[in-house]
Amino acid sequence: MATSVMAPGPNSTPPAAVWLCENMAKRVAIVGAGVCGLASIKCCLEEGLEPTCFERSDDLGGLWRFTEHVEEGRASLYQSVISNSSKEMSCYSDFPFPEDYPNYVPNSLFLEYLKMYAKQFDLLKCIQFKTKVCSVKKCPDFAISGQWEVVTLHEGKQNSTVFDAVMVCIGFLTNPFLPLDSFPGINTFKGQYFHSRQYKHPDIFKDKTVLVVGMGNSGTDIAIEASHVAKKVFLSTTGGAWVISRVNDSGYPWDMVFTTRFQNMVRNFLPTPIVTWLIARKMNSWFNHTNYGLVPEDKTQLREPVLNSELPGYIITGKVLIKPSIKEVKEKSVIFNNTPKEEPIDIIVFATGYTIAFPFLDESVLKVEDEQASLYKYIFPPHLQKPTLAVIGLVKPLGSMIPTGETQARWVVQVLKGVSMLPPPSVMIKDVNEKKENKHSGFGLCYCNALQTDYIKYIDDLLTSINAKPNLFSMLLMDPRLALTLFFGPCSSYQFRLTGTGKWEGARKAIMMQWDRTLNVTKTRIVQESPSPFENLLKLFSCLALLVAVFLIFL
Ligand SMILES: *[C@@H]1O[C@H](CO)[C@@H](O)[C@H](O)[C@H]1NC(C)=O
Ligand SMILES: *[C@@H]1O[C@H](CO)[C@@H](O)[C@H](O)[C@H]1NC(C)=O
Numbered sequence: 001m002a003t004s005v006m007a008p009g010p011n012s013t014p015p016a017a018v019w020l021c022e023n024m025a026k027r028v029a030i031v032g033a034g035v036c037g038l039a040s041i042k043c044c045l046e047e048g049l050e051p052t053c054f055e056r057s058d059d060l061g062g063l064w065r066f067t068e069h070v071e072e073g074r075a076s077l078y079q080s081v082i083s084n085s086s087k088e089m090s091c092y093s094d095f096p097f098p099e100d101y102p103n104y105v106p107n108s109l110f111l112e113y114l115k116m117y118a119k120q121f122d123l124l125k126c127i128q129f130k131t132k133v134c135s136v137k138k139c140p141d142f143a144i145s146g147q148w149e150v151v152t153l154h155e156g157k158q159n160s161t162v163f164d165a166v167m168v169c170i171g172f173l174t175n176p177f178l179p180l181d182s183f184p185g186i187n188t189f190k191g192q193y194f195h196s197r198q199y200k201h202p203d204i205f206k207d208k209t210v211l212v213v214g215m216g217n218s219g220t221d222i223a224i225e226a227s228h229v230a231k232k233v234f235l236s237t238t239g240g241a242w243v244i245s246r247v248n249d250s251g252y253p254w255d256m257v258f259t260t261r262f263q264n265m266v267r268n269f270l271p272t273p274i275v276t277w278l279i280a281r282k283m284n285s286w287f288n289h290t291n292y293g294l295v296p297e298d299k300t301q302l303r304e305p306v307l308n309s310e311l312p313g314y315i316i317t318g319k320v321l322i323k324p325s326i327k328e329v330k331e332k333s334v335i336f337n338n339t340p341k342e343e344p345i346d347i348i349v350f351a352t353g354y355t356i357a358f359p360f361l362d363e364s365v366l367k368v369e370d371e372q373a374s375l376y377k378y379i380f381p382p383h384l385q386k387p388t389l390a391v392i393g394l395v396k397p398l399g400s401m402i403p404t405g406e407t408q409a410r411w412v413v414q415v416l417k418g419v420s421m422l423p424p425p426s427v428m429i430k431d432v433n434e435k436k437e438n439k440h441s442g443f444g445l446c447y448c449n450a451l452q453t454d455y456i457k458y459i460d461d462l463l464t465s466i467n468a469k470p471n472l473f474s475m476l477l478m479d480p481r482l483a484l485t486l487f488f489g490p491c492s493s494y495q496f497r498l499t500g501t502g503k504w505e506g507a508r509k510a511i512m513m514q515w516d517r518t519l520n521v522t523k524t525r526i527v528q529e530s531p532s533p534f535e536n537l538l539k540l541f542s543c544l545a546l547l548v549a550v551f552l553i554f555l
């Protein structure tokens with residue numbers, strides 16, 4: 001194996017004194033070319049840094065690039081995956097989806113969009129494909145230079161390069177979590193079992209009795225797909241979950257209704273029990289979760305909701321049967337808790353989620369404990385002497401991943417340039433520890449899943465650091481229409497590009513047209529509606545009633 005140590009360019013290792021006053025990072029290594037990796041490359045280029053992105057597979061897109069075979073170290077999804085936040089809410093904040101895209105974008109179109117983004121901003125030139133990052137280590141003079149030695153492997157050849165900063169964009173859907181010891185008897189099972197990561201197409205379930213364990217988004221999707229061909233499908237859930245439909249009240253996309261600044265304010269303002277009660281009421285208005293065996297065990301800790309428009313229809317027609325957790329697995333059957341009957345099972349799919357891991361980083365740099373990586377604002381390891389390593393996209397906002405990761409990258413780039421300063425390590429460590437302890441937010445959503453965070457609040461917080469948070473009060477004077485749309489309307493990505501660093505001129509127009517773009521793709525048959533005579537009559541009566549009322553008052 002040839003190992004060549006690239007001499008860092010003449011400009012990139014200035015004497016310590018110059019470094020301290022300029023505090024300017026130049027060469028940035030980006031690990032992974034998924035949605036966050038692409039955003040990171042773009043942010044670096046825009047701010048005059050030199051990004052090099054290492055992508056292990058042979059193409060960009062990460063999670064969104066479906067392949068027939070599972071690739072090690074890369075997220076793997078099934079062919080039918082559809083985005084779970086709508087296009088206006090989940091696009092890059094300065095790059096709307098094409099107008100004719102559906103509101104919830106299937107993975108193949110999503111990948112096309114990412115390729116358009118890469119082309120538009122000329123990102124491909126910075127990506128080295130088929131290059132695995134083996135290790136990222138501090139350089140000996142890290143305390144002064146903040147530099148990293150990045151060892152990569154490309155076609156069997158190792159290469160070691162020094163970078164001024166590293167942005168880790170590997171996501172959290174690559175290491176399957178399969179706690180087999182919590183399923184007693186699984187090693188005696190004679191049927192087939194696998195992690196949901198292995199699942200690609202439903203034909204393997206033909207005429208089988210299938211058990212899907214775990215009711216997240218993928219578990220639920222898989223159960224429904226299986227039910228089209230399988231003999232019988234069980235879906236086992238320990239904690240239950242709220243299920244919401246992509247199609248919300250009056251048919252609007254759920255997140256355009258749910259994620260507004262106004263609603264967020266109300267949710268944060270009201271006491272948690274009231275919010276819990278209100279949300280439970282709203283959730284049950286579609287179908288009664290108790291009667292469908294889905295009601296979450298702990299209603300005060302609203303887990304990530306499951307996004308599925310079809311599940312109740314499949315439960316009511318008996319195509320999917322909800323079961324509690326597994327008590328015991330036998331050779332050809334499964335016994336569930338609190339149910340006497342043994343159910344024969346041919347295939348078990350474990351949709352039990354993922355664990356976080358950073359195989360190329362030493363524990364002294366970033367340690368994962370109890371499914372949590374201690375990161376300041378979910379981004380920077382707080383104890384490093386220099387803030388030159390950042391993790392992008394390791395949050396689970398109840399909103400869209402793309403604008404979240406993108407805003408993180410925008411802030412990180414400002415920190416790397418020394419424009420935005422981090423607080424001293426002691427303050428950051430304290431903040432991280434408080435976040436870990438304070439598992440409940442006023443929002444009523446839990447931090448039990450350590451990465452979950454309040455979407456709008458989190459992004460606003462990052463935008464404040466880079467001076468790009470829209471100021472609604474001053475806007476109310478200058479542009480009241482826009483201010484009201486920002487406050488009451490969906491918190492779409494473009495809101496994050498209205499002012500300050502990284503401002504996009506098209507943002508205002510994109511916000512004003514968001515509902516047009518949303519409805520244009522579904523309202524594809526337009527009917528001229530004539531106003532009904534009854535409506536006019538009603539209007540006339542209300543006017544008359546008002547007049548009478550006014551008359552009576554003055555009398
Ligand atoms: C090592 O990587 C650097 C930067 O990525 C590149 O310029 C150089 O050609 C590579 N060396 C070898 C031997 O591949
Ligand atoms: C609509 O969204 C709300 C959250 O804003 C949710 O509680 C409700 O269940 C959704 N309705 C449907 C039909 O999914």
Ligand SMILES: *[C@@H]1O[C@H](CO)[C@@H](O)[C@H](O)[C@H]1NC(C)=O
Nearest residue numbers: 280281284285288289290291
């Ligand atoms: C749901 O059904 C249960 C009975 O199974 C009932 O007690 C409960 O009040 C119902 N909830 C709502 C919100 O209708």
Ligand SMILES: *[C@@H]1O[C@H](CO)[C@@H](O)[C@H](O)[C@H]1NC(C)=O
Nearest residue numbers: 084217218304307396398399
């Ligand atoms: C969307 O799906 C991903 C992957 O299953 C999940 O991590 C994320 O929480 C989901 N988002 C929402 C808003 O449901």
Ligand SMILES: *[C@@H]1O[C@H](CO)[C@@H](O)[C@H](O)[C@H]1NC(C)=O
Nearest residue numbers: 099513515516517518519520
């Ligand atoms: C929506 O469709 C109408 C009619 O087809 C068209 O006039 C309008 O420009 C479209 N709006 C957007 C935002 O595409």
